Amino acid sequence: xTETVTLTVPSHPKYLYVIRSAVYPLVIDAGFPKKEARKIVxxxxxxxxxxxxxxxxxxxxxLIQLRVALDQQRLLMELTDTGxxxxxxxxxxxxxDEVRPGGLGTHFIRAVFDTVSYDTxxxxxxxxxxxxxxxx
Amino acid sequence: xxxEMVTEKFSGGFLLKLRGDVDMNTSSEVRSAIAAIFxxxxxxxxxxxxxxxxxxxxxxxxxxxxxECMQNCMKTGARLRLCDLSPSVRDxxxxxxxxxxxxxxxxxxxxxxxx
Numbered sequence: 011x012t013e014t015v016t017l018t019v020p021s022h023p024k025y026l027y028v029i030r031s032a033v034y035p036l037v038i039d040a041g042f043p044k045k046e047a048r049k050i051v052x053x054x055x056x057x058x059x060x061x062x063x064x065x066x067x068x069x070x071x072x073l074i075q076l077r078v079a080l081d082q083q084r085l086l087m088e089l090t091d092t093g094x095x096x097x098x099x100x101x102x103x104x105x106x107d108e109v110r111p112g113g114l115g116t117h118f119i120r121a122v123f124d125t126v127s128y129d130t131x132x133x134x135x136x137x138x139x140x141x142x143x144x145x146x
Numbered sequence: 147x148x149x150e151m152v153t154e155k156f157s158g159g160f161l162l163k164l165r166g167d168v169d170m171n172t173s174s175e176v177r178s179a180i181a182a183i184f185x186x187x188x189x190x191x192x193x194x195x196x197x198x199x200x201x202x203x204x205x206x207x208x209x210x211x212x213x214e215c216m217q218n219c220m221k222t223g224a225r226l227r228l229c230d231l232s233p234s235v236r237d238x239x240x241x242x243x244x245x246x247x248x249x250x251x252x253x254x255x256x257x258x259x260x261x
Contacts, residue, residue: 023171027147030167030203048237055205059170114206118241 012081021062021091022070029076030055033087040080041144050085050142053122056115057089057138065093065136085142087123092135098128147203148172151179158261159193159224160186161254165200168208176208180215184222191224193261197254199230204238216248225249229257 017032019025030051037047058074066072077088103117120126125141149172150165160183168176183194194215198204212228219226229251231239239245251257 023169024147026169026171027167027203045233045237048234049241051203052205052234052238052241055169055203059205059207062170114209114242118206118238121241 012079014080015078016075017078018073018075020070021066021072021074021093023059023062026055026058029058029074033076033078036078036080037085040085042085049118049122053119053140054087054089056118057140060115061089061091061093061136061138064096065091067094069093082144084144087140087142089138089140090135095130095136096128098130101128149175151176153179153183156195156258158258159191159195161195161197161258163197163200167203168201168211169203169205170207173205173207173211177211177214180211180218184218187224188222191222193225193227193258194219195227195229195254195257197229198235199232201232201235204235206238206242209238209242209244212248213244225261227251227257229254 015036017029019028033054034047034051037050038044042050054076061074062068072091072093075090079086101116103120104113119140123140123142125139127139129137129139147167149168152163154161154163162179162183164176166172184191196212216226227249230253231250
């Protein structure tokens with residue numbers, strides 16, 4: 011059986027902790043180890059930060075919706091925004107041997123999740139789907 | 147969620163203690179605190195130690211802040227040493243593969259030795 015939790019927060023950075031605070035216990039309850047859970051929280055937080063920075067371009071009056079679906083096989087997290095659509099071909103993690111500020115968020119997301127996909131087919135905004143397989 | 151910062155002066159330089167979440171919402175406050183330390187310590191600041199034991203969460207903007215701080219230290223000739231990384235900070239350093247880039251020590255005493 012798939013259990014689903016949906017959470018909507020304003021697109022202000024001060025609400026990022028609300029997402030983090032909700033995701034961590036969900037992931038722990040789902041059986042992920044603490045270290046893995048912390049990395050999942052980091053990755054989802056980075057994805058939300060990217061929505062605020064790039065999709066909404068700092069507009070704090072919009073909304074970010076997170077849907078978490080858990081079943082025996084996987085953890086699925088879906089982030090929906092109504093902002094500017096990204097050029098998906100340009101979303102690439104930077105090289106880690108360049109020690110410089112910035113650009114790590116995409117690397118974290120791809121390092122933590124098994125599948126990362128962007129759907130820009132709807133009228134407005136993007137649905138980012140992140141999937142992590144269960145290993146147990 | 148907030149970040150709290152305490153700056154202390156010691157014989158080898160300055161110690162910045164961070165507590166709370168260093169994220170997109172708060173990293174600019176940390177950057178300002180570091181800038182104030184550089185202002186207070188210049189010229190001739192020998193070292194800046196940052197205690198990360200009570201950082202509950204750090205994201206890529208926190209990492210960017212520390213990288214900028216390291217670059218400023220290199221420009222001014224000061225040593226940057228990080229001490230007592232919390233589990234969340236360890237995770238983000240591990241993912242960013244930055245553990246070998248910074249000088250990291252288990253405690254303040256270890257980090258301040260020899261300064």
